[in-house]
Amino acid sequence: MSGLQQLSATVTAANSPEVAGSDLTYVVVVAVIALGALAVAAGLVRQVLAADEGTDTMKRIAGAVQEGASAYLTRQFRTLSGFAVGVFFLLMLLPADTMNERIGRSLFFLVGAVFSAVTGYTGMWLAVRSNVRVAAAARAGHGPEGSHNAMRIAFRTGGVAGMFTVGLGLFGAALVVIIYREDAPKVLEGFGFGAALLAMFMRVGGGIFTKAADVGADLVGKVEQGIPEDDPRNAATIADNVGDNVGDCAGMAADLFESYAVTLVAALILGKAAFGDAGLVFPLLVPAIGVITAVLGIYTVVPRSGDRSGMTAINRGFFISAVVSLALVAIAAFAYLPDSFAKLDGVNETTATGRAILDHSGDPRVFALVSVLIGIVLAAVIQQLTGYFTETSRRPVKDVVKTSLTGPATVILSGISLGLESAVYAAVLIAIAVYGAYLLGGGIIMLALFAVALAGTGLLTTVGVIVAMDTFGPVSDNAQGIAEMSGDVEGDGAQVLTDLDAVGNTTKAITKGIAIATAVLAATALYGSYRDAVETARAQVGVQANESMSLLTGLSFNLDISQPNNLVGLILGAAVVFLFSGLAINAVSRAAGAVVFEVREQFRTRPGIMDGSETPEYGRVVDICTRDSLRELATPGLLAVMAPIAVGFALGIAPLGAYLAGAIGAGTLMAVFLSNSGGAWDNAKKTIEDGTFGGKGSDAHEATVIGDTVGDPFKDTAGPAINPLLKVMNLVSLLIAPAVVKLTLGEHASGPLRALIAIVAILVIVGAVWWSKRKSIAVGSSDHETKEAEPVAS
Template structure:
């Protein structure tokens, strides 16, 4: 069966497997460069500390504003502390599972240790980003009140700069230290580092997303729709939980998400770089994001709004400027470090016309251009000043149904354009390889590294969103910011909504590039294991041959493809259902408080904010296990049950479907949110009108789309790819050779499937709306 095994594959395909075991020693010059990268990582953390001090030096506003801010701080810290205690169990279990996988003892130890390091770094990014954001929000509100638009925007964006530089610093630090310590074995050890970062990011994305959107949906449905009070009115018991959620979901969750994208892309680039370029391939992928760290500082410092200028223009200008600087520096680095031919890099390509410098330069530039294209495309479909979102707002004149339909159609359409742009970038990077699979895959990974040069600014853009949203909430709840100050915060909130949507789009692009590169790493892993097994292919049974087949016409491969796409749908459905369930509990609680305490509406009685925070915390943490187990166990079930080929198809289906689904959910939700802002600014009747109620309903539908299910798909597809890379040698070992054990292989698959079924069954039995104050509703919902 041609094309199935390394020995019968194309020469370049066989080369990928052969080169994974090629010994690579780092010269003194290369080690010096890696050490310089480590220093840049430490300096990036220093820049984060400098920006942090600058933010904390700003004024905190009135006593009432500070009281509200402290309530948000306490709720966010309590939630993340409980979440980390819950996730600690998963980290310990996976640590020992990784140690039990086949391989050299030193690599297994290093991979397990750096899995923990990756998880800790991901958690740290989320926690420290949140801890500053909940202190910066009141400072942005105070700056808008006392100083004006430019100082308020500066405080908000510098807050994001802290998180951005910390993301870059920790990502570079982890990768460079592994290369310094393990050198030739660094790619294998980095698999653990990336897996730890991705797993924690997925949990934080899901948990934080459920928390924030349960509070947001509950607050909107009862406060805005039923009681007719403003979004952040202090009489609404869910307002504090809503503001807490912005930080644990958008700050902590997104920061962890982009950090793991950073880590996983570097993992894939180093694995493939070793095979393609040898020594230079282990070093150049570190040089590119290190230069990006330097340009990120410039981008953050350049973000200043001119008099009367929309804040988004200032942010975009700084982004494009920093991206251009990064492109120039990376071009110089490629000419300075890489040779002009493959002679000395790779004997198999010594006579090739492919120029390593050209491959590296154009791959990196492709990633930078992709980031800029996604920024422009997402901004067009979700910006308040753009036609698509304005059209969604206009449909509010005919009711909530047309608002929902318009948002769905916009999301579906925009997903196609974004997917085509990402697909074009992947294919162009592939063409740069000049017919070599290994070089083409490395080019795709380098495109991801090019995109990483903008990550510092991208994270700053994302964090700016929830900080400005919280600032407006604190201003409205305190009643101490009025007039021009209130208007400034409204404008910054609208800008923040767009930057959050943009960064979600870029995060999706990063995820696809990383997953595609990891797909090549998966091929490398299983082909290497097959080669090392020294199997006589003629002795294999037909069933074994089909389990290793990569031919899409084989039924088992097609089934794998369908299952990969199906998991994305199931994962998204579970996340949205979890929000619906938790939001139902919030609705019951807020209704109860309005009913039992009439003094809340007159301002005589203070709402019980803590009860809603507790509901969101409890329900979001309870929902973490099911999507996490699905992400880890599904590839295990497919790989051990159907084989190597079907697992490859499974990953392809998940990447393709995940790309479209994530963009659809993010852009539809972003458009609904900003359509609401357009109406609240006075269009189509303004606040309190029927049009406003229609857009509020659209926004509540979009909340779990854009802030829970959509963003969580990014780490999902990378977690599944990393699981596949890690288990591929074990699948081959149990499928062919002297250690083949069909019974054990099928038993593992059945056990993984049983875990998935049990987790989903338990999740579905929880009911739709649960509230301690509504026992009859609980009983009715679960019948």
């Protein structure tokens, strides 16, 4: 603690005495709790690594997966490092109130990116060492003992990623508040942007890698050759297991970290405006409580003899964590916050909004508690809703299984209809939560938006357990793959791993649903931050926009869609979500085509592979997936960053606000649809493989395999990548808003410069999409053969 206090004493003279005394002590305690989460993670690592690794064959297979995953992430970080440095200098050019803010925003952009990378890499590093231990535990145990030990190792592996997520996210936000005090909101924009941007790249790149390998392995191995998914004769099987880790472990851990960081950023920015000094402290106390309850939740996930499945134990840990979190938040709210809004310190009394907040007749403690309650309840309900649509024991997945009797077309149709329907229910639930938070504001927009942000922090109290649930899925999947490839796990042990894999499919779908809800709450709260940034910039140039001005300049924040420019912005926001999703799925299609061609070629030119006399060249497929996934990163990333710049500088502030609204609406529905359809298809395949309708090798099995290959890029590439997309676009808009205002009005107004920036952004988008589309090739074409004639590293 003393080190943090010394650090806080080094702040520059630009910092105000706000967030001092007991408030600063609270923030320092929060930072210490965050570091405590990392200590818990270290303890969990020791527990996991102490477990037995199984046979030499299992160790050798696990070593290949470790090598491939580490090589991919190393190359990915090397590719992204130059991009991060470029953004660092671009942020230095954007306007800020002081040079202190500008430097801090750029520095903490790098901190956010590094923390996101560390969270993803740590989750992957342990997952590729845990998978073989889970397989060994299932092999060594007898009956329930093997199941319990295997599940405990897998879930505590996920707990490490969960602890890093909450620890680094909370520590980064607390550190900004300690160092920058009243300047913290502006600096936090950089921290959130760094986390979100890197997470989007890791989510897209890892998703392309894992699904290219998975689709290629399934189409050639299962459908064409009739061999099991993880048969060692399939050249894509090592790449498939590598992909589970770089996509689902590293990518999703980074995704949930940025959700955590960005939600905190939004809560602190709005909290400062709505609650004054307390608004920079209370939003940190809530996730600090979540750190404590996450530890409780992780350690209470212990299977019992009466449990229906492993999902029962996971649900128990989740709900215990949620209930205890709510109780502790109630204590914190009534102990820390005053009993009336009039007693809040630091609220700006010179503005109409500030005076309205201080005159509010409600109780800030009740306001904060109910807001957090909304977020916790939303997490619980989304968890149950997603489980209903994706669990093997529920009717929706059973209905998809039945359609396998009539072929792959009906499997695909039933999965699409399931996803579309579930997206409506999830969107309605999220909308109810947002509207409930809005009602708490009593008509004061700033309070309403702060309530939305607090609901997001409430949801964050469960994020440690949520990340553990997510990582549990790929660890279980890899464990089954290692067991099948080695041939050393049979009988009860093999069935244990099959059951864990099915549970893992459900937990991955659930965490994607909750991540989507978090993304929408964070994006909505950032929307309020964007509005505040616009009003502040307009006040600085000393011009009040009027109705006649707004139509031409878009500088009014009136989002009336009867104005054509606003309607255009709304349509463009929705369109970008569709384009982004299409680019991601198309990237998987191209990369998977290369994998299919390579695996087919190996089977054709090496006949000894099928009888076991020859070994496939696994390294060729790993290298294809690595090369293609990293090559595909640029286009979606440039689209996410450049599209808001093009809309903002070309059309103005109000159309950009409408653009964000369109993106949030379309993104919510699209993300849930893609995630749940893919999850249902995956578990329908698992149900058939367990013996339903003829089991493996049957026509029903082939139909569900094809459905699953369609769902793979849905649920693990395009769908999850929409979460960071929404927040990257919101943060870019928030960062450029002052520049748009100043280039439209005031002494720095320049219509030609605005037009030039917009034209450059549009040309970058068009060029990136054209470059991506020109790479589209057909498997087996002369273009593809020429490309594959190049040497590929093994």
